Amino acid sequence: MYTLSEENYLKAIYRLSQEKGQKITPKAISDVLGNNPASVVDMIRKLVEKELIDYDKKKGVHLTTQGQKNAVLIVRRHRLWEVFLLEKLGYQWDEIHAIAEELEHIKDDTLADRLDKFLEFPEYDPHGDPIPKANGKVPKSYSVTLANLKEGTICRVAAVRDTSSTFLQYLLKLDIGIGTTIQLIEKIPFDGSLVISIGSNDKTTVSQKFGESILVDHSN
């Protein structure tokens, strides 16, 4: 088993590896975790030593098979606990991330699987992120943002890209959650603002940043 810090690094590296296309550098990891780059370099050495990652100055950091397997299990635990906190304990979706950040490190062979069963095998967490299965398979995740859509398109909110409290609370205020139907009415060329209608409500205008923070599911 690995320490809490090692697990947090693995998870950060896993997350960066999902945002494909870019090199996973010490700086990138340092940005995700808020740690000093010097500390990151230390930990990289430790994780290479334990064969959880490879590090090549040219290619950056990559999870080994072992590292990948572990990272996925940590993410699984995190997301399952988030479902538990929201559905069973009645927390709001902007409160659960921080608590799950601790719960994910509880170690027991059967805990995640029991929790999974207790929650009736949810496929997505409250932010719309896929919950890896016990066998390591990960359900489909969404990648098209609201801002990507063509004018006129009707979509379903599938996930949020930003899990900060400020963003999630803003969504609560706008009455937007996972599953909400949104129609993109107009894109303002000047600054990328989006005119949308939420559910069956009147038109609202949101920023480009907002539109890029919501992942959607759409038929056409």
Place this chain on the structure above:
Amino acid sequence: MYTLSEENYLKAIYRLSQEKGQKITPKAISDVLGNNPASVVDMIRKLVEKELIDYDKKKGVHLTTQGQKNAVLIVRRHRLWEVFLLEKLGYQWDEIHAIAEELEHIKDDTLADRLDKFLEFPEYDPHGDPIPKANGKVPKSYSVTLANLKEGTICRVAAVRDTSSTFLQYLLKLDIGIGTTIQLIEKIPFDGSLVISIGSNDKTTVSQKFGESILVDHSN
């Protein structure tokens, strides 16, 4: 908030303070936690510094009001999680202690209270230990052991004093759990062995050590 180690020490000291009559020495704490006495002395200094305990060489260690308040909350979290693990996730009563030992350190202002509500405000944990209320009040705990009873007495198993896996598994095998009715039929003077009948079963003989590890509730 306090570190995991500090919390474990507080809990150990709290536990020792419940077994009244005896002085809480570095040695005693070291025995409970399995730590080196030198480490215990270090931590005592730290906790005195943080005003969670008092230490007087003559009187031993004592929790301050602050320390007591914190210890009770940690115990509350531990026992609530134990109920959750047993009742909701289907663990057996010899498996839950180790996991709760980690879960008790998860910090969030409302977590314990939400869990308490979700579990419908249980008064006792799966080992029969009282679960402190949110306000710090602790339900009655039992103190009479099976070995204390007079021959012929019928009692109800209220709690176990020993939460080791070996003991709890032995109880499972004997079909004894919290609430089981036991009649003490005979005490063997030679070695304190007890002849008992469990529920409506035939007679069994158990050791004195066994009898001293079960706390009972009895009317007469």
Place this chain on the structure above:
DNA sequence: TTATATAATTAGACAAGACTAATTTTATAA
């Protein structure tokens, strides 16, 4: 291509929490 900014790395320090190996106190028993 050379200057400059950014990133990576090294060196050295620190706090927490544990340990071992003395040493000093205190308790117990002859």
Place this chain on the structure above:
DNA sequence: TTATAAAATTAGTCTTGTCTAATTATATAA
């Protein structure tokens, strides 16, 4: 009361995970 055992304490070390400051390497822009 004195010898011996047990407990408490001190001194010094170690590991983990972090940091700052200095240095080296790399990328970028004039």
